[in-house]
Amino acid sequence: WLETHREYHWNRLVKAKQALARCCCFFCNKRAGTYLTAFYLFIKVIYAANVIGQFFILNAFLSQEYNFYGLEVLHMLGSSEKEWKESVRFPKVTLCDFKIRQLQNIQTWTVQCVLPINLFNEKIFILLWFWLVFVATLSSLNLI
Structure with a gap:
């Protein structure tokens, strides 16, 4: 039974796969054991x-230079100023427009909002x- 089973799986396709696996060691091949390694990479x-x-x-979502945001924060914290500056990306105070209706008359008021x-x-x-940045660093180091 063993010899017939071996001959049944020994055809031209199997020979071609083995020749290709010998030539290219990074080829995904379950028999050579490189399948899981290639999948892991x-x-x-x-x-x-x-x-x-x-x-x-996130850069597209915030429509600012978010790529260097953490470096800007570190630079700001490392500077000699004691106070946290107001961020351009996240303003704490802005102007708001309100429309107030009084007897058929609509008035627009601009007030300062927090x-x-x-x-x-x-x-x-x-x-x-x-x-x-932490995850990117670990992923890059783990890839090497």
């Missing part, structure tokens, strides 16, 4: 591409920037 490349893609998506949620948004996006 492929997943690691996808992880690194994901982190880089996240930077591009946006306290931007205090939290700024800190969250700083944390996110440092987290993405």
Whole structure:
């Protein structure tokens, strides 16, 4: 039974696969044991591409230079000033337009508004920037 089973799987396609596997050692081949290694490296490349893609998506979402946001924060913290500057990306104070209707008359008022949620948004996006840099560094080092 063993000899007939061996001969049944020994055809031209098997010979071609073995010749190709001998020529190219990085070919994904379950028999040579390189299938899992190639799949592992492929997943690691996808992880690194994901982190880089996240930077591009956040840069498009914020429509600013988000790629260097963490470096700007570190520079600001390292400067001699004691006070946290107001961010261009997350303003804390802005102008708001209100339309007030009084007896068929619509009046537009422009007042100064405080946006306290931007205090939290700024800190969250700083944390996110440092987290993405950390994950990108680990993914790159793990890929090597």
